Amino acid sequence: MIEHPRAEELxxxxxxWIDSVRPSLEPRDAFxxxxxxxxLSVVRRELVQGPAxxxxxxxxxxxxxxxxxxxxxxxxxxCARLRDGAxxxxxxxxxxxxxxxxxxxxxxxxxxxxPEPGL
Amino acid sequence: MxxxxxxxxxxxAPTLGGEGAQIADxxxxxxxxxxxxxxxxxxxxxxxxxxILRRRVGxxxxxxxxxxxxxxxxxxxxxxxxxxxxxxPLVHLARPQDGLGEAHITRRISGETLGRKxxxxxxxxxVRPALARQCGAILAQIHSAQPPExxxxxxxLAELARYEEIYRASxxxxxxxxxxxxxxxxxxxxxxxxxxxxxxxxxxxxxxxPDKGVAAVLDWELSHMGxxxxxxxxICVNSWRFGRSDRPVGGFGEYRDLLDGYVEAGGEAIxxxxxxxxxxxxxxxxxxxxxxxxxSYANGTDASVERPMIGRRVSETEIDLVTLLENGL
Numbered sequence: 530m531i532e533h534p535r536a537e538e539l540x541x542x543x544x545x546w547i548d549s550v551r552p553s554l555e556p557r558d559a560f561x562x563x564x565x566x567x568x569l570s571v572v573r574r575e576l577v578q579g580p581a582x583x584x585x586x587x588x589x590x591x592x593x594x595x596x597x598x599x600x601x602x603x604x605x606x607x608c609a610r611l612r613d614g615a616x617x618x619x620x621x622x623x624x625x626x627x628x629x630x631x632x633x634x635x636x637x638x639x640x641x642x643x644p645e646p647g648l
Numbered sequence: 649m650x651x652x653x654x655x656x657x658x659x660x661a662p663t664l665g666g667e668g669a670q671i672a673d674x675x676x677x678x679x680x681x682x683x684x685x686x687x688x689x690x691x692x693x694x695x696x697x698x699x700i701l702r703r704r705v706g707x708x709x710x711x712x713x714x715x716x717x718x719x720x721x722x723x724x725x726x727x728x729x730x731x732x733x734x735x736x737p738l739v740h741l742a743r744p745q746d747g748l749g750e751a752h753i754t755r756r757i758s759g760e761t762l763g764r765k766x767x768x769x770x771x772x773x774x775v776r777p778a779l780a781r782q783c784g785a786i787l788a789q790i791h792s793a794q795p796p797e798x799x800x801x802x803x804x805l806a807e808l809a810r811y812e813e814i815y816r817a818s819x820x821x822x823x824x825x826x827x828x829x830x831x832x833x834x835x836x837x838x839x840x841x842x843x844x845x846x847x848x849x850x851x852x853x854x855x856x857x858p859d860k861g862v863a864a865v866l867d868w869e870l871s872h873m874g875x876x877x878x879x880x881x882x883i884c885v886n887s888w889r890f891g892r893s894d895r896p897v898g899g900f901g902e903y904r905d906l907l908d909g910y911v912e913a914g915g916e917a918i919x920x921x922x923x924x925x926x927x928x929x930x931x932x933x934x935x936x937x938x939x940x941x942x943x944s945y946a947n948g949t950d951a952s953v954e955r956p957m958i959g960r961r962v963s964e965t966e967i968d969l970v971t972l973l974e975n976g977l
Contacts, residue, residue: 565953604822611826614830617830618827627970634963645971646893
C-alpha cells in the first residue's frame with residue numbers, strides 16, 4: 530500500500546479544497562458542497578475505524594448465532610431468525626450485540642448524532 | 649417559468665387585491681420536481697398582502713400518490729382553521745382559467761421553520777418551554793376537525809405492511825429494522841376510531857414565532873385518517889429533535905406537556921405507551937425512507953450527492969430503535 534500520501538491525506542486535501550471554494554458558490558451548490566465534504570468525512574472515518582468495527586461486529590454476531598461467516602452473511606442469517614420468530618427482543622444478548630454494532634456504525638456515519646436517551 | 653407564473657398571477661391580482669392591484673417580489677422558495685412554492689406580494693388599494701403560492705407541475709395521480717391534491721390540501725387548511733388551529737389561511741384555490749394548473753394561494757405567516765433554530769436559537773428561549781403543550785392543544789383541535797372527503801385511512805398494521813414491502817423490495821438486510829418490524833407487528837395497539845390527522849406534524853413543518861409560539865401548521869399534503877397517537881408520536885421522533893434528544897417533543901419539550909396540552913384542549917387522554925409505539929414506528933418509517941432515498945441514487949434516478957448521504961442516516965434510526973427496545977417498548 531502506498532504510504533505517501535496516505536488515503537486519509539488525499540481525503541483531507543479534497544475536503545480542504547471544497548471548504549475553500551464553498552463561500553463562492555450559489556446557495557444550492559454551497560449546500561451540496563457541504564454534503565460532499567461530509568461524505569468525505571464518512572469515508573475517512575470508515576477507512577480508519579471500519580476494519581476494527583467490522584471485525585468486532587462479526588465476532589458479536591458469530592457468538593450470538595453460533596456460526597461463522599462474513600458480515601453480510603451473518604446479518605442475513607440474523608434477519609432470517611428474527612423474521613421467522615426464532616429470535617426476538619427478549620433473546621439473551623441480542624439487544625446488547627445490536628446496540629454495540631450500531632454504536633460503532635453511527636460513530637462512522639454521524640458521530641455528532643445524539644441518540645434517544647436510555648432510561 | 650418565473651415569467652409564466654408572474655403572468656398568471658398578474659391576471660389574478662384584481663381578485664386577490666382589488667381593482668388596480670399589482671404583483672410584487674415574486675420569488676421561488678423551494679420545491680422539488682413536482683411541487684413549487686413561491687412567495688409574492690399583492691399591492692393594491694387595501695395595502696400590501698404577503699402571500700404564498702403552492703403549485704403542482706405535471707399531473708396528480710390520486711392512486712399512486714401518498715400525498716393529497718392541492719384542492720384537498722386547501723380544504724384541510726380551511727377545516728383546521730374552522731376549529732381554531734393556527735394555519736396560513738387559504739386566500740384562493742386556483743380555477744382552470746387562472747392558468748396556474750393545480751395550485752392554491754395562502755397568506756404568508758412570519759416566523760421560523762428551521763428546526764435547529766427553534767431548538768437552540770436564544771430568540772426562542774422564552775417561548776420554547778410553552779411549545780410542547782401548545783402542540784398538544786393544536787393536535788387536539790386538528791383531530792376534532794371535520795375531514796374533507798376522500799382521505800385514506802391508515803392504522804399501525806397497514807402502515808407496517810406498506811413499509812415492510814418497501815424494505816423487502818430494497819433487498820437490505822438490517823437486523824434492527826427487521827427486529828423493529830416484527831416487534832411492532834406483535835404489539836400493534838387495539839384499533840380505535842380514526843380521526844383527521846395532519847400526517848407530518850413535526851418540528852420543521854411548524855411556523856414558530858418568538859413571541860406567540862406556533863403561528864401556523866404547514867405542509868398538509870400527507871394528511872389522512874388514523875390513530876391520534878400517530879401525530880403525537882411523529883413529533884417525538886428523535887430525528888426531528890435537532891441534537892436535543894434530551895427534549896423528546898421536537899427537541900423543545902416534554903411528553904407530559906404534549907399530552908396535558910392535548911387533554912386540556914378537549915382531546916381524550918392517550919397513554920404515553922401508545923405515543924412511544926407510534927414514535928418507534930415513525931423512526932422505522934424514516935429509516936425505510938432513508939433507504940429509499942439511497943435507492944434512488946443506486947438505481948440512477950437521482951445522481952445528487954445528497955441522496956447517498958441520506959442513506960447513511962439509516963443508522964440514526966437504528967440506534968434510536970434499539971434504544972427504545974432496551975427501554976422496554
